[in-house]
Amino acid sequence: MSDCSEELTRPATEDDDEMETSVVSSAGMHFPWLQNKLETVVTGGKKKKDFAQTTSACLSFIQEALLKHQWQRAAEFMHSYLQILEDLDSHKRQAAPEIIWKLGSEILFYHPKSNVETFNTFADRMKNIGVLNYLKISLQHALYLLHHGMLEDANRNLSQAETWRYGEKSASQEIIMNLVQAYKGLLQYYTWSKKKMELSKLDKNDYAYSTKSRNILNQSWKTSTHIGALIKIPGVWDPFVKSYVEMLEFYGDHDGARKVLTNYAYDAKFPSNPNAHIYLYNFLKREKAPKAKLLSVLKILYEIVPSHQLMLEFHVLLRKSEKEEHRKLGLEVLFGLLDFAGCTKNITAWKYLAKYLKQILIQNHPTWVQEQWNSRKTWWPTFHFSYFWAKCDWKEDTDLACEKAFVAGILLGKGCRYFRYILKQDHQVLRKKIKQMKKSVKKYSIVNLSI
16 A cells, blocks of 8 residues: 555655655645654554554544644654554544544644645545545535635535435435535525625616526525525524525515524424524514514523523513513513623613613512512622722723612612712712712612512
């Protein structure tokens, strides 16, 4: 068998029988023989055990080098590990191509002297060596090209994979083929999307507009065939669903778009996915759907991701509802949002909470507030309303500090350190607001109420 490492790195025109003690790729990567570290081994006879030990040692060295981001060292050991393709153990020999591809592609992706040409050569050789992994390697190769902005090359690569046939198609190959076709469709969608933007700049009465529209229409249906088939398979297909729905909407198939999104969000066979409910909500919002439908979608999203930015819209819808249970839930949503560290500086959330607390207390619903506060009174004072946060918030954003101070005063009373600190600040613009805040806290704070 010819030197496998040489096969993977040298130009295709090089003499197959030529043996070298080192290999230098067109990118300048150097892969010397490791005779000083690992003895040359042969298959069979007394060296059979040594062969297994050598390849095992190589694999360990490669893994260690990858963990330490020692890309050149990993490449050097990879050169000797390629001997695994000659192993007499059929199980190891069959598993070798996939292992080599995973390790080799990782090395070439990060190696400072690697380039697209080197990666392409390696990928093409591995497709031939690991024929059963042809589709998987082709897909990953295409994604690598996409990462480097080489859309035409990626599309050509996927087209070649799409026509690949080898024996009977297994279930795993069927899934990968679906992905190959779907990513090809996604590339076509990208082209379609660019053309759609061009159309938006043209006069709709222009002949060029109607001509390009027909061309895009033909291309879009070709694209949607692959994507439409893929997203019926249970899984997480966010980018494919978004592109498919956009095309359906563009051509007026709103019922089709609604059906796709509803299935993606509610079919029990699909994994729980907050994005599915976000896409459905945004679609229903564009369609001006009844508030009841919008609320039902956002309620599920609230149960999955209570810290999502859309919870502010959910609160507004609940607050405007005529149902008392909705208005009560509106308060819970705001408290739930502010339970998360990533939302502590969200001034809109604090403004909504300050305004809604006052409204609820004016409407004589102090028990709603107390119910939410009881589970938080042991940790919110430190989490939100400490003296440290009062100084930081005032320094960074005085508006935020005032909103938080009002909430702190309502929940903890005028003795709260956060509230007292903000109250003492001399700010000419905010002086009137701080004075009004002091009066409101004195009147509405739940500390002063008997509940």
